Amino acid sequence: MKVPQAELMSDVLKRLTGESALPVYCSIEKFKRGREGLYFVAEDFNETVKKRELVNAKERQRIRNLNTMFAG
Incomplete structure (x- = not known):
């Protein structure tokens, strides 16, 4: 069996969609x-x-609360 x-x-997604699925660094400064x-x-x-x-x-806590709500 071969x-x-x-x-x-990430290589598969880049080949299929033309975009990288990995995070890209960007500036978060406000002007x-x-x-x-x-x-x-x-x-x-x-x-x-x-x-x-x-x-x-806060967002992680919100998601945890949602998951707890649906698990119960």
Whole structure:
């Protein structure tokens, strides 16, 4: 019996859809436009990261609560 060669799921999805299913790094900085029309960073990067961590923790808790509700 011949076994097919191993391949990564991300490679399969990229071949089928043309897109990578893996996360891609992107900036999470927030910008505001000044009076002159130029953009500037609106808040400290560390503050933004803390906010994202808090929001992600709340979302995980919400999903846990939903799963508990449907399991019971």
